[in-house]
Amino acid sequence: xxxxxxxxLAAFLVAFPSLAxxxxxxxxxxxxxxxxxxxxxxxxxxxFTGYISLGHAAYSGLGGYATGLLILRAGLNPWVALVVGxxxxxxxxxxxxIAALRVRGASFVIVSIAVVLVLLLVFQSWGSVTGxxxxxxxxxxxxxxxxxPEQHQRFFHLHxxxxxxxxxxxxxxxxxxxxxxxxxxxxxxxxxRSLGVPTVRYKLAAFVVSAFxxxxxxxxxxxxxxxxxxxxxxxxxxxxxxxxxxxxxGVRSLFGPLVGAVVVGYATEFSKAQxxxxxxxxxxxxxxxxxxxxxxxxxxIPALRGLVARLRPGQASIREVTQEExxxx
Amino acid sequence: MSLVFQSLVxxxxxxxxxxxxxxxxxLxxxxxxxxxxxxxxxxxLAAYLAWAFTxxxxxxxxxxxxxxxxxxxxxGVGVQRLLVARLRPATMTMMxxxxxxxxxxxxxxxxxxxxxxxxxRLPLSYAGARLELFGASVALxxxxxxxxxxxxxxxxHVLLKVTRFGQALRAxxxxxxxxxxxxVDTDRVAGYGFGLGLATAxxxxxxxxxxxxIYPSLHWAWIGxxxxxxxxGGLGSVGGAAIAALLLGVGQNLLQLPLGTTxxxxxxxxxLFVTLILRPQGFFGGRLAQRF
Numbered sequence: 001x002x003x004x005x006x007x008x009l010a011a012f013l014v015a016f017p018s019l020a021x022x023x024x025x026x027x028x029x030x031x032x033x034x035x036x037x038x039x040x041x042x043x044x045x046x047x048f049t050g051y052i053s054l055g056h057a058a059y060s061g062l063g064g065y066a067t068g069l070l071i072l073r074a075g076l077n078p079w080v081a082l083v084v085g086x087x088x089x090x091x092x093x094x095x096x097x098i099a100a101l102r103v104r105g106a107s108f109v110i111v112s113i114a115v116v117l118v119l120l121l122v123f124q125s126w127g128s129v130t131g132x133x134x135x136x137x138x139x140x141x142x143x144x145x146x147x148x149p150e151q152h153q154r155f156f157h158l159h160x161x162x163x164x165x166x167x168x169x170x171x172x173x174x175x176x177x178x179x180x181x182x183x184x185x186x187x188x189x190x191x192x193r194s195l196g197v198p199t200v201r202y203k204l205a206a207f208v209v210s211a212f213x214x215x216x217x218x219x220x221x222x223x224x225x226x227x228x229x230x231x232x233x234x235x236x237x238x239x240x241x242x243x244x245x246x247x248x249x250g251v252r253s254l255f256g257p258l259v260g261a262v263v264v265g266y267a268t269e270f271s272k273a274q275x276x277x278x279x280x281x282x283x284x285x286x287x288x289x290x291x292x293x294x295x296x297x298x299x300x301i302p303a304l305r306g307l308v309a310r311l312r313p314g315q316a317s318i319r320e321v322t323q324e325e326x327x328x329x
Numbered sequence: 330m331s332l333v334f335q336s337l338v339x340x341x342x343x344x345x346x347x348x349x350x351x352x353x354x355x356l357x358x359x360x361x362x363x364x365x366x367x368x369x370x371x372x373x374l375a376a377y378l379a380w381a382f383t384x385x386x387x388x389x390x391x392x393x394x395x396x397x398x399x400x401x402x403x404x405g406v407g408v409q410r411l412l413v414a415r416l417r418p419a420t421m422t423m424m425x426x427x428x429x430x431x432x433x434x435x436x437x438x439x440x441x442x443x444x445x446x447x448x449x450r451l452p453l454s455y456a457g458a459r460l461e462l463f464g465a466s467v468a469l470x471x472x473x474x475x476x477x478x479x480x481x482x483x484x485x486h487v488l489l490k491v492t493r494f495g496q497a498l499r500a501x502x503x504x505x506x507x508x509x510x511x512x513v514d515t516d517r518v519a520g521y522g523f524g525l526g527l528a529t530a531x532x533x534x535x536x537x538x539x540x541x542x543i544y545p546s547l548h549w550a551w552i553g554x555x556x557x558x559x560x561x562g563g564l565g566s567v568g569g570a571a572i573a574a575l576l577l578g579v580g581q582n583l584l585q586l587p588l589g590t591t592x593x594x595x596x597x598x599x600x601l602f603v604t605l606i607l608r609p610q611g612f613f614g615g616r617l618a619q620r621f
């Protein structure tokens with residue numbers, strides 16, 4: 001059952017570019033794939049440890065800028081620059097993680113927001129290196145004779161491959177001792193610590209992995225889009241989008257962020273195409289986020305699973321509730 | 330020398346305003362352990378209401394406080410009772426951040442829809458007036474904003490220290506269960522605490538509008554500095570936040586001389602990170618902050 005689902009998903013990802021009716025639909029597909037990559041990257045820290053970062057735009061933005069600057073200033077091959085850039089971001093994430101993970105809950109969120117705001121200031125003011133408020137033009141990795149639709153197609157597949165690798169990593173961690181430790185931190189950090197989980201090291205490792213993948217996603221987006229503006233790269237909105245998508249789909253599920261990205265991404269792009277870019281988007285996003293937080297904090301996937309389980313025949317008249325479900329309520 | 334003194338005076342005035350703007354945040358955190366991201370958005374909302382009031386009626390923006398303060402109090406109680414109190418206690422801290430973030434987005438979007446994105450500035454007859462203060466030249470509007478901050482914070486202090494409600498509020502902040510055992514209706518007090526916090530946003534937003542150009546997305550620029558202030562001061566400590574606001578305001582203004590305005594902004598974040606590394610519970614907070 002699961003294997004069939006995976007094969008269908010993979011087949012869809014491979015075939016989507018040829019199914020897309022025109023380049024615009026294809027470009028929307030790339031945007032949604034990019035959202036999915038970023039949201040899944042966020043979920044390495046948000047889903048496993050329960051530390052909700054509103055500032056992951058810092059790592060996607062840094063990834064994009066690192067890739068662009070390494071190509072322009074160091075003359076690296078674009079693909080090498082993408083990976084090296086993400087590694088640089090991962091190294092940068094270590095001190096940030098050490099400072100941010102010293103505190104829990106509210107203060108962590110504050111720090112995550114502060115990092116984005118600092119980077120916005122730095123990248124806007126440090127014009128000689130970063131291009132400042134005028135932005136940075138990132139050269140395209142493919143030759144000029146590769147036309148736009150062809151570009152979209154290639155980037156869609158690149159995003160799909162990256163997403164596949166990330167999902168595999170998430171799946172492996174989910175089943176590992178490391179993942180158990182992270183989830184223990186999410187449920188009760190003090191108890192986890194008293195049971196011998198090296199909480200500081202585990203949290204930091206998850207944070208750095210998350211920053212690395214998010215930076216790869218940001219870098220890939222930069223190569224596709226070809227232009228970086230600090231206002232849009234280091235925006236709290238980008239980070240909150242990752243949170244919204246992951247929460248909507250379900251942070252405890254492997255495919256949660258992907259599902260959330262498809263729903264939110266499709267809705268955003270559809271309404272942009274239909275009604276233009278208005279302030280109504282902000283209101284809609286705010287309302288949706290509030291609804292998810294208040295009524296669907298576990299996300300769509302667990303909600304649907306619960307519904308299916310309830311409707312399935314053969315249920316005992318007294319519903320059995322596991323300890324985990326009890327705690328979650 | 331006179332330039333440094335001038336910055337020092339301006340820094341104190343700015344710091345006073347910052348203290349007012351951050352006061353609400355410490356109240357929310359105190360009563361509900363909630364980091365209210367939407368506070369800055371409500372500041373901008375109050376600023377817009379003051380602007381609309383002055384443009385519409387031609388009266389002084391201060392008079393708009395008669396309407397906005399009770400209105401914001403009611404909205405604050407509503408936000409607490411209808412939204413924040415519904416969250417599960419186990420995930421309260423994280424989820425409330427997202428919830429209030431959602432409120433901030435909705436407020437910003439609504440401002441954009443109603444007032445458009447055009448930059449606005451209060452038309453004041455005394456906008457250009459300046460005063461000599463100990464040899465430093467200070468804009469009158471800055472003095473008025475500082476005065477508003479002092480009056481409001483002093484009022485808040487008296488309310489918290491002297492009245493019965495203030496006692497109940499402080500008890501709720503210190504230990505919710507114990508307060509309830511002593512007969513305090515903590516749910517209602519928490520609601521009023523929220524309302525009180527938002528009422529300070531009404532005053533703060535009006536003070537802000539006196540001397541700033543306003544636009545819907547302005548609140549992003551304020552979230553960071555305000556958060557830095559409450560962390561440096563110690564989450565949940567009203568007095569600590571006021572001291573931190575003064576120190577950071579003075580520091581920022583002095584740093585503007587050698588660094589320029591943009592880089593001086595980073596002072597807030599530098600202070601935030603230094604605080605987290607040296608003393609995560611904040612420099613002026615009590616035991617309360619230690620647990621977060």
